[in-house]
Amino acid sequence: MENNYHVPVMLQECLDGLAINPSGVYVDVTFGGGGHSREILKKLGKDGVLIAFDQDPDAQRNKIDDPRFKFVDQNFGFLKNNLRLLGYKQVDGILADLGVSSHQFNEPSRGFSTRFDADLDMRMDQQRSLTAAVILNTYDEDKLHKIFGIYGEVKNAKSLARTIVTARISQPITTLEGFKAVIASHIPKGKENKYMAQVFQALRIEVNAEIDVLESFLEQTASVIKPGGRLVVMSYHSLEDRPVKSFIAKGKFRGEVEKDFFGNEQKPFKVITRKAVIASDEELAVNSRARSAKLRIGEKL
Structure with missing residues (x-):
């Protein structure tokens, strides 16, 4: 194995x-x-x-x-x-x-990969309560801005955070496909994979401290x-x-x-x-x- x-x-x-x-x-x-x-x-x-x-x-x-x-x-x-x-x-x-x-990237249910639609989880330790979905739905705009900017080195971290906070009012963000749909306008053309990798890195680092x-x-x-x-x-x-x-x-x-x-x-x-x-x-x-x-x-x- x-x-x-x-x-x-x-x-x-x-x-x-x-x-x-x-x-x-x-x-x-x-x-x-x-x-x-x-x-x-x-x-x-x-x-x-x-x-x-x-x-x-x-x-x-x-x-x-x-x-x-x-x-x-x-x-x-x-x-x-x-x-x-x-x-x-x-x-x-x-x-x-x-x-x-x-293995973690290749296991869709773990929510680490940008390739599969899955629940936004990303916990290394399944006993923890903090998931990527919890972060996206409960952190305030300023905190999201910092996470994406510092941990993901995402260029448009501020506007990305604002979009997430606005979108979740009408519907919680719980799956990868739902998340991608919310932030679609922020993803640079031709750099989709790199951008999503940076966003996911930021969330993973925060979830697992x-x-x-x-x-x-x-x-x-x-x-x-x-x-x-x-x-x-x-x-x-x-x-x-x-x-x-x-x-x-x-x-x-x-x-x-x-x-x-x-x-x-x-x-x-x-x-x-x-x-x-x-x-x-x-x-x-x-x-x-x-x-x-x-x-x-x-x-x-």
């Missing part, structure tokens, strides 16, 4: 970045189809451990039957607490692949990874890449690196990748989703 579920991007680069110690404890916080996890297990000895996180119920079907494998059905924002519950205060390496899995969760996760890695251990993060758009780059370089998301009384930089990681690692031409030829991927690696000081 995992082969069609999600093709892992930059698999070898991720494994190299983790610099795996066969008897170490590793965490794959975005298990998905288990493609990265299976390869990590191949590099671990009999006393190595791999802990995988995924809040998506569909991902649980891909669990690996191996005594060294432990599965946590939680969002990686709860990394530290869940590792403690399993008896691990620190680990040797953490891998995060922040992309939405191909993706940026807040990412920042919380990154802060937790600083205390969870052992000195010399590795943090390997792959992101697919600048909104994710910016906090990852900043945190690995400076230990914070905004402002400059903190310094101690003697002027020594106080930051948790050493940057291993000066520039983000990107997919090879060979990989791009077979996996178009790798095109926007950026991989960054930090080593715990």
Whole structure:
């Protein structure tokens, strides 16, 4: 199942970045189809451990039957607490692949894709109550404007928000086709796919609180990874890449690196990748989703 579920991007680069110690404890916080996890297990000895996180119920079907494998059905924002519950205060390496899995895009009922008519859902965690439909029907104009502008980098975010707020008075917006009909006049001719992808990205990030969760996760890695251990993060758009780059370089998301009384930089990681690692031409030829991927690696000081 995992082969069609999600093709892992930059698999070898991720494994190299983790610099795996066969008897170490590793965490794959975005298990998905288990493609990265299976390869990590191949590099671990009999006393190595791999802990995988995924809040998506569909991902649980891909669990690996191996005594060294432990599965946590939680969002990686709860990394530290869940590792403690399993008896691990620190680990040797953490891998995060922040992309939405191909499976989620290809599953019409999940409402992630602009290709199928479906209810506007987009929840990674089906227990959450906030869906894309709730956002479109209850958020005020100003909040919608900000979401589309910041999270989707949509050019006409302000007029888009106004149109949505006006349209929903007469009828709630609940399906993709209904939503497209409401915003049809805003979609630039010849750029329909790109525009809808940006709008959907904005809604998905808001539904799943993706940026807040990412920042919380990154802060937790600083205390969870052992000195010399590795943090390997792959992101697919600048909104994710910016906090990852900043945190690995400076230990914070905004402002400059903190310094101690003697002027020594106080930051948790050493940057291993000066520039983000990107997919090879060979990989791009077979996996178009790798095109926007950026991989960054930090080593715990």
